[in-house]
Amino acid sequence: MSTRQFLFSGFGGQGILFAGKFLAYKGLTEEKQVSWLPSYGPEMRGGTASCSVIISDEPVGSPIVSKPDVLVAMNLPSLDKFEDSVVPGGIIFYDSTLIERSVRRTDVKVYAISSTQLASDNGFPTLANMILIGKILEALGEFNAESVDAALKKVISAKHADMLETNYRAMKLGSEQ
DSSP states (O other): OOEEEEEEEEEESSSSSHHHHHHHHHHHHTTOEEEEEEOOOOOOTSSSEEEEEEEHHHHHHOOOOOSSEEEEEOOOHHHHGGGSSOOOOOEEEEETTTTOOOOOSSSSSSEEHHHHHHHHHOOOTOOOHHHHHHHHHHTTOOOOHHHHHHHHHHHSSGGGGGGGHHHHHHHHHHOOO
């Protein structure tokens, strides 16, 4: 990989910023150049949230992602807004529990993951974001247990250390979808 640009989007409370931060830290643990740029609407919970992440072998010039290689859409307004911005040959991951329509583009690879339903069914209802991250890493061939563990330890505070294993399980579940 030389440079890969990600755009995560959904509504506040879905863990969009956390997922992006996790991916950025994973890149850091692998000694990559990274950029993480969060953005959210007027209310954090329930408002819109998006996050741009760039992971590169070279210095990152701008943190803004306008043409993502990878789009992660966790709600319909996000898919509607960003589907057309994905580069041809890019990848779209979306939560098919909350998004009932299919991706209209035929020049991108698509993964429809029922992450909200899977999270609920498996006892971690707030971790649909990490289920999607697990699928992303698996699809990109980058699910490395060592760097995943190191990144989780960076983004999950000591106060919430009891959530390390649960987040890892959610990611592993996603990787198996």
